[in-house]
Amino acid sequence: MLKRTIKTFVSRLLNPAQRARPDGPRRYERQEHGIDRRLVSRHAVKVCEVLSQHGYEAYVVGGAVRDLIVGLEPKDFDVATNATPEQIRALFRRARIIGRRFRLVHVVFGQEIIETSTFRADDSGKQTDEHGRILRDNEFGTLQDDAARRDFTLNALYYDPLSETVIDYHNGVADLKERLVRIIGDPETRYREDPVRMLRAVRFAAKLDASIEAKTHEPIKRLSRLIENVPESRLCDETLKLLNCGHAMDCIRRLQDEGLHNKLLPMIEPLQRLPHGEAFLDMALARTDSRVRAGKSVSPSFIYACLLWKLVQKDWLLRCDKGEHPQQALLEAADMVIESQTRVMPIQKRYQSDMREIWFMQPRFERVANRAIWRMTEQPRFRAAVDFLQLRAEAKEVDSVLAQWWMDLANAGDDERSEMIAVRKPAGATAAPRSGQRRNRRRRSNAKRTQQAGGIEA
Known part of the structure; x- marks a missing residue:
């Protein structure tokens, strides 16, 4: 019994993905997450540096961190910070505030745009439609709030390019290593808030050659008709992402299996x-x-x-x-x-x-x-x-x-x-x-x- 206890302790000590602290996130150092800082956009690093110099928190977030960890080349880089849109815009010569449902800032460097958003608040009490889709969402919060608002664990990762550490509140690094797509929170509630998350689950599974976690997968076919309530502009963007992810045929077959293809790609059948x-x-x-x-x-x-x-x-x-x-x-x-x-x-x-x-x-x-x-x-x-x-x-x-x-x-x-x-x-x-x-x-x-x-x- 003692040997098994010691073995378990050593295993957790050596495996950062199992070093869970109930009162805070996991932090991965460079040798643990494996991200090469040279592959991070120098403009995204610049945004983080400027914000940090002025006393704000700033991290590269989302898909870029996910792709860097699994060895893919990110298409774009986003930054999250505790600075407000007005505070962000004031620090950069070429920056503009965009968005209605949630305001964020586009910081422009030549041909590259670094999308910079303020940490979002907890989503309880938000204005929704009769299907549960969030209509207005303009409240700011903390880093922990923002992580809880992310859709999937593998997207709730925050990379600090200055210290080269990854902050992980929801075991996203472990899910990435296990090739598992897992939603944060109650799946049905999260899909009703934003039905596009069902399409994203399929795309991530195809792109990463991953499986969708059982609870995350279960409501998709049941709720597939909610896609009809999504604005056409968002569906157009998501369709192009599916077709440009490098695994388009796999995406289409998975969409058909889940009954999600009729609104996006009605010509397939x-x-x-x-x-x-x-x-x-x-x-x-x-x-x-x-x-x-x-x-x-x-x-x-x-x-x-x-x-x-x-x-x-x-x-x-x-x-x-x-x-x-x-x-x-x-x-x-x-x-x-x-x-x-x-x-x-x-x-x-x-x-x-x-x-x-x-x-x-x-x-x-x-x-x-x-x-x-x-x-x-x-x-x-x-x-x-x-x-x-x-x-x-x-x-x-x-x-x-x-x-x-x-x-x-x-x-x-x-x-x-x-x-x-x-x-x-x-x-x-x-x-x-x-x-x-x-x-x-x-x-x-x-x-x-x-x-x-x-x-x-x-």
């Missing part, structure tokens, strides 16, 4: 029912995931264009089979699909415009005259359209040699482009979808009749 629809989706998201994991940017317009393409193509084929001109048929198919999808799914108008450009350029790749190629290369979405053409070639929708020629052109300099265009064979007839389209032969037929009539049009 119709797409999976189309011939080759799911295969095309797999290829598109695999390319997106590989770019994200390589640290490259991905255009939301490109992702949405991929998600909706097979639905557009289906309607395009039907219209072409009825004798419509391919380009006009594509325009009308695109309008129809976007209109029907945006009744359910939030897609910002600027993305809709870019999606159309990517789609409308596809038939031009197969029929454009050499003299018009330079104008195509000057289009803002030219490179995205070429990447889309490559994806279609991989799906065997278009000739891979054609797709590679356009990719080589996109990667070439002006002199090399001139040479490539000069030796290119003249473009053929108007391009159209391969499967089942009737080609437009009106001009050819008219020319033939003219020739038979001795030069006079019949």
Whole structure:
């Protein structure tokens, strides 16, 4: 018995995750949390330094700390402090207060914005709607209050870049090491306060190859309809995060399992029912995931264009089979699909415009005259359209040699482009979808009749 007691004590002494103090947080030193300070944004460190010099507490918080601990590169860095928004703004030359439900400060350093928020107060007694969603939340609190207000334990971590310590009130470091997504507080209450937390649970599980803790997981399917009460702007932001997390296909499958996909991605099930629809989706998201994991940017317009393409193509084929001109048929198919999808799914108008450009350029790749190629290369979405053409070639929708020629052109300099265009064979007839389209032969037929009539049009 004594040996077991000593063994347990030594184990807790050596394992910081088990050194729980009932009256305060766990503190992890550099050798325990493993964060390399050189990977932390120098601007986030600067914000913490300035606030500390003026007597305030300041920590790098949330997703950046989580990603640094598990060895991922954070996309952005946020700071939390006990300074009020007005006090923060007064300390920085380029800073602005934003937000209605909860005010925070954007501290601007060139292209980087460090979002700096004041510690939030306990959430009891907040104004909510009939579903329990918090409507107003402008009260400030302490560091401990702020940690309790965070959604998941793995996000309730505070990193002090000056002392290089991590403060953990809710066992988040241990949950990270165990790959466990656990909500702070009562799951149903927290999901009702903010239904987006259900989407975040799915995203973190997919991104970290983690499992959702049983109590955290249980209410999700039951409460999935609460997603319909979330403002479209927030749903749009969360959808893009899901599709840009580097594990998009896994996210989508998990969303389907939980019944959360209908409001965010209503095209998924119709797409999976189309011939080759799911295969095309797999290829598109695999390319997106590989770019994200390589640290490259991905255009939301490109992702949405991929998600909706097979639905557009289906309607395009039907219209072409009825004798419509391919380009006009594509325009009308695109309008129809976007209109029907945006009744359910939030897609910002600027993305809709870019999606159309990517789609409308596809038939031009197969029929454009050499003299018009330079104008195509000057289009803002030219490179995205070429990447889309490559994806279609991989799906065997278009000739891979054609797709590679356009990719080589996109990667070439002006002199090399001139040479490539000069030796290119003249473009053929108007391009159209391969499967089942009737080609437009009106001009050819008219020319033939003219020739038979001795030069006079019949």
